[in-house]
Amino acid sequence: MSNKDIGYDTINLGHGSGGLMTRDLLDHIIFETFSNPYLDQKHDGSIIKVDGEMAISTDSFVVSPIFFKGGNIGELAVNGTVNDVAMCGANPKFLSLAFVVEEGLPMGDFIKIVKSIKETADRAGVQIITGDTKVVERGKGDKIFINTTGFGKVHPEAHISPYKIKAGDKIIISGPVAQHGMAIMSQRDGLEFESTIESDTTNLNFLVNDLLDGFGDKIHLFRDPTRGGLASVLSEIASDTELGISIKETEIPLDDQVAAACEILGLDPLFVANEGIFVTIVDAEVADAVLELMKKDKKGARAACIGEFTQEHPKKVVMHSVIGGKRMVTPMIGEQLPRIC
Amino acid sequence: MSNKDIGYDTINLGHGSGGLMTRDLLDHIIFETFSNPYLDQKHDGSIIKVDGEMAISTDSFVVSPIFFKGGNIGELAVNGTVNDVAMCGANPKFLSLAFVVEEGLPMGDFIKIVKSIKETADRAGVQIITGDTKVVERGKGDKIFINTTGFGKVHPEAHISPYKIKAGDKIIISGPVAQHGMAIMSQRDGLEFESTIESDTTNLNFLVNDLLDGFGDKIHLFRDPTRGGLASVLSEIASDTELGISIKETEIPLDDQVAAACEILGLDPLFVANEGIFVTIVDAEVADAVLELMKKDKKGARAACIGEFTQEHPKKVVMHSVIGGKRMVTPMIGEQLPRIC
Structure with a gap:
């Protein structure tokens, strides 16, 4: 996976259009990186089988700078929500992943963040099962914002309150x-x-x-x-x-x-x-x-x-x-x- | 609920700090509007009881202008995700709600959007069960972006594919x-x-x-x-x-x-x-x-x-x-x- 695969050096408004450019970005970067049976449904959402008490937590990440010593915004977006679910006494298993990207973000930065999300998710034992990508005009965002929402089964012995x-x-x-x-x-x-x-x-x-x-x-x-x-x-x-x-x-x-x-x-x-x-x-x-x-x-x-x-x-x-x-x-x-x- | 209740005419960086100003905003606007047994847990996340196949879908909303003929960004953020869950053949019941607000958004606009989210959620029969509020500096966002992630049980007769x-x-x-x-x-x-x-x-x-x-x-x-x-x-x-x-x-x-x-x-x-x-x-x-x-x-x-x-x-x-x-x-x-x- 490289910038060349999708033919653009930066993220463009068209990548958030819902048309062919969006599909290209998803196919070559998102689906290729995160491929799993849930995400591969490629539907508007994803279907999971669950049973019992589930914890759900959501967080948007807007950290600046997006790359910093010891991590980046993608790593934070996974760990932050994984930890919020864990704090409920639950075992996080699934994450949704939604990007709001500012037009002009270098494609290399986007790919680096996506790869980091995958590695961090693997380490935490969670899967990305559904997502969304929006692009806003230059000056209407700040490089990239990420929302993750996490789900996990509550530990049977947990009585957290x-x-x-x-x-x-x-x-x-x-x-x-x-x-x-x-x-x-x-x-x-x-x-x-x-x-x-x-x-x-x-x-x-x-x-x-x-x-x-x-x-x-x-x-x-x-x-x-x-x-x-x-x-x-x-x-x-x-x-x-x-x-x-x-x-x-x-x-x-x-x-x-x-x-x-x-x-x-x-x-x-x-x-x-x-x-x-x-x-x-x-x-x-x-x-x-x-x-x-x-x-x-x-x-x-x-x-x-x-x-x-x-x-x-x-x-x-x-x-x-x-x-x-x-x-x-x-x-x-x-x-x-x-x-x- | 009015601007006076929280003492600010506009959204400030402090409203996203995680400190007292954040708590005030949540208590006076978010918790008061959406109060339900899930959200009232006031934890890092929320715990729901579920059983069987659940559909999950996430979407970020960045529409401009945020108020338009026939609706506003809050209404869109509820209906959009409710519909994505429905398109999976499921019955949406729960939503997470995450704001990325640009510093300086008039408090009245924020309250109007929050109220509209509540009314739209009621009409669709869904509850807001967990959320997040971040504030970015002026010029680093565009008034307000909203992410919603929705969950619902798949209809027992659905075979959507x-x-x-x-x-x-x-x-x-x-x-x-x-x-x-x-x-x-x-x-x-x-x-x-x-x-x-x-x-x-x-x-x-x-x-x-x-x-x-x-x-x-x-x-x-x-x-x-x-x-x-x-x-x-x-x-x-x-x-x-x-x-x-x-x-x-x-x-x-x-x-x-x-x-x-x-x-x-x-x-x-x-x-x-x-x-x-x-x-x-x-x-x-x-x-x-x-x-x-x-x-x-x-x-x-x-x-x-x-x-x-x-x-x-x-x-x-x-x-x-x-x-x-x-x-x-x-x-x-x-x-x-x-x-x-």
Whole structure:
């Protein structure tokens, strides 16, 4: 598959027309890359056989730049939705894939993104079963936006709900914070700085599945701290319960280089977006065993218990800081860094 | 629900941040409008119980202008995906809903679109069960793009497939062609012309369901001639079989005003997009009864049998023209009119 196969160096308005050019683009790039019995139906949609409880999640990805250290928009679009389905306690199996491409996107970039989507989907064990491609005029979009919607069967042992959380429950995070946001920021126009920080984008579904296999209904919640960062997610969870959250700053995994970059730019790493980590709220009695299991997996190697739920200060998140004080952790209000995912 | 409730006259980057402004927008506009037990889970996704064969279809909507005669982008985003699921022989029940909004969109326009989505979803009998909202900087989008992904159970009597088509099968269209495309075109910058042509956007799922109830596996295919128009869809169907298609120009329903507008602009109505009609391929023995049933429904009142499949000219579409000649109908090649849906 190359630019030559479809005779155009860039994406053209005609590629979104629904006519022959669209068909060429689909046949030579999309169908060739993702071929599977569902997509090969080539209908307006796809038919799957399912049975029981299914989780469904949708996300649009508008990250800028579209290629960044540690990943690209295609990789993000697969992992992001795979992880959202996993956070429901489900095993993602199918994805829909919809592009809104700006006229003039180099065909090579489009092909690179499509290939990356295929590789990322294979790694996560999901299939692309239906899709759509639209093209907008130059200046009416920003290179490429991608929507993915994911489906997967809920794990038979999953009982995921904020209502299950009780005082004493432990809060475990699977890895270091703020990597994705700082990787994007280091490459953002006008903000570029030298760093080797890479996005943490990855699929978390297998690790989530292992936890549900091992601990079933002792796992009370999964949540991935993407936009808005860890602070926004913890605030949201606290507000969904009648309990408070108490966390220790010293326990939150954070790379030195990421911490330094945040400090230089005056950013709070708790507000910075993540793509490859999750928070889980577990019954205290299994917390150590959960940590042990997570640390055996590369994606949870740096997992840490960062705090617990408490009867005190209901609906509020309080952080015990490095220097011994306490501070209230509030959700982010406006926009710290737009177009992060 | 009004602009005042959320304190902003326009959509801001902060509304896509994942922080407090996002939560405000969701709580006051999205959750309030669409409230249902699935969406109210307020999780990263939604959990539904299903059993059997499900059809899934996704579509992004980028139409310009976003408000047009006979509808708006929100209405289109619901009906378009509802119809794509219906075309699979399924009964759409659930939709995901993802916005990519350009900074500066008047809040009133956003609210108007959201309300219209709710009304259109109610009419079609579908629920919005999960969603996403992203905001891009001014000049990096075009007011609003919407992705919907739809799910529905396949009708127990449906056996929809191009492989079931045989010579003699009749081709029935549910209503007049080219209305949506010409309605958009009459309001497109630089092209405006006086007309009362309205988009035909509507949901077709109930009529499709009635046909499957009545005729089961005698219905061989449904397809909605949206982008690329009737010509592109018929060409595509023909190329998926080993048969030819023969149609009669005089039988294709077309409003005088639409025909006149096409003539003035030099457009072939067979290439112009539709949003509220479908083509069905049926066994010849039920064709009359299918037509009779369709005509009883307002959405099929002007249904017509426009032709049939034939052993001759395999994979080609031949039209018998008004003046008695024959011409080959080819799919559209490039883009006739961009941003139609």
